[in-house]
Amino acid sequence: MSAKSKRRSLSEHLPGETDGDAELQAIMRGFAVAGRRIAIEITRAGLQGNLGYTGEVNVQDEEVRALDLISNDIVAGVFAGVESVAAMASEELEHIHHFVGHESGSYIIFHDPLDGSGNVDINGSMGTIFGVHKRKSAGSAVDSDECCVKGEDQVAAGYILYGPAALLVYSCGKSACAFTFDPETESFLLTHENIRIPTGKGSYAVNEANTGNWDPAVQDLVAGFKTGSLSDGKRSARYVGALVADFHRTLIQGGIYMYPGEVKKPRGKLRLLYEAAPLGFIAEVAGGKASDGKRSIKELLASDLHERVPLFIGAASDVDTVEARIARG
Ligand code: FBP
Numbered sequence: 001m002s003a004k005s006k007r008r009s010l011s012e013h014l015p016g017e018t019d020g021d022a023e024l025q026a027i028m029r030g031f032a033v034a035g036r037r038i039a040i041e042i043t044r045a046g047l048q049g050n051l052g053y054t055g056e057v058n059v060q061d062e063e064v065r066a067l068d069l070i071s072n073d074i075v076a077g078v079f080a081g082v083e084s085v086a087a088m089a090s091e092e093l094e095h096i097h098h099f100v101g102h103e104s105g106s107y108i109i110f111h112d113p114l115d116g117s118g119n120v121d122i123n124g125s126m127g128t129i130f131g132v133h134k135r136k137s138a139g140s141a142v143d144s145d146e147c148c149v150k151g152e153d154q155v156a157a158g159y160i161l162y163g164p165a166a167l168l169v170y171s172c173g174k175s176a177c178a179f180t181f182d183p184e185t186e187s188f189l190l191t192h193e194n195i196r197i198p199t200g201k202g203s204y205a206v207n208e209a210n211t212g213n214w215d216p217a218v219q220d221l222v223a224g225f226k227t228g229s230l231s232d233g234k235r236s237a238r239y240v241g242a243l244v245a246d247f248h249r250t251l252i253q254g255g256i257y258m259y260p261g262e263v264k265k266p267r268g269k270l271r272l273l274y275e276a277a278p279l280g281f282i283a284e285v286a287g288g289k290a291s292d293g294k295r296s297i298k299e300l301l302a303s304d305l306h307e308r309v310p311l312f313i314g315a316a317s318d319v320d321t322v323e324a325r326i327a328r329g
Helices: 010-017 022-048 066-079 117-122 208-213 216-227 243-253 272-285 316-328
Strands: 053-057 063-065 085-090 107-115 126-134 154-162 166-171 177-182 187-192 203-205 255-259 289-291 311-314
Touching: 010 022, 010 166, 010 177, 010 187, 022 066, 022 107, 022 126, 022 154, 022 166, 022 177, 053 066, 063 066, 063 117, 066 085, 066 107, 066 117, 085 272, 107 272, 117 126, 126 243, 126 272, 154 243, 154 272, 166 187, 166 243, 166 272, 203 216, 203 243, 208 216, 216 316, 243 255, 243 272, 243 311, 255 316, 272 289, 272 311, 289 316, 311 316
Parallel strands: 085 107, 203 255
Antiparallel strands: 053 063, 107 126, 126 154, 154 166, 166 177, 177 187, 255 311, 289 311
């Protein structure tokens, strides 16, 4: 029997991680299906003339790429067929998207359908990020208050990384596991079980071109990772420019990813509900931490679907270093 045929598929793995919750399993399988389809669209984008912009700007005032919309439509299309999902919030949509006929669905999903889509021009890595919340009461249409939630309310989260291989990482709170897409069997197979973020090593990832925009404490802390004056050892810099890829490296190799706030833009760039909170969920299950520099990401109550938040995420000791340095001012 080959090593591949011994590997468990996502569907085989899900029952043990979800305590048999068939609805949650259907949601995870839904993201796997969406991920497969998005991976195909990314592969074909150059051939089909889908590399560029649509000419529209999204609710974040960012130019929308064709692949952003294609990916969003794929996720929406898949979950239109998953009745337990009452509604979704997406980076690409200003408002909540209600799935017609799913009012009694128990779950809401939050996602960034194609994070780091700027990398499409250079055949670089991109990702899909998702968080799953259980509704307190189902039966009526999801209202906007129901989407003002905390990361700690998530019941599951994950991401799909479109790199040299497509990888799905998910957790329902017990462990964080990664599945690699096998094009031969067209299924995600378990390749990384119970991932733990290594401590005391790994790189630091931040867009250093923004140094002049940070307040002095943040400048000092990034310098501290560079020189080793704050961290246990001098660290190398790595930056893909796609959050999913930078986070995945941090998850596997340790270290820290940072997107700080800036003096004139204190909330930074990344989004709380469908970027920081889901990745924070995975980081914590893997023994790491996620913080806005002062508080844990999971404690932050969103007041807006598209709220932004500074993000420091990775090995627990590195995030502790960040919080301690910021607290000193
Ligand atoms: P979107 O592509 O979904 O807008 O994601 C934001 C993002 O591209 C992250 O993936 C990435 O970490 C960050 O912005 C990079 O920003 P910058 O170019 O400012 O360093």
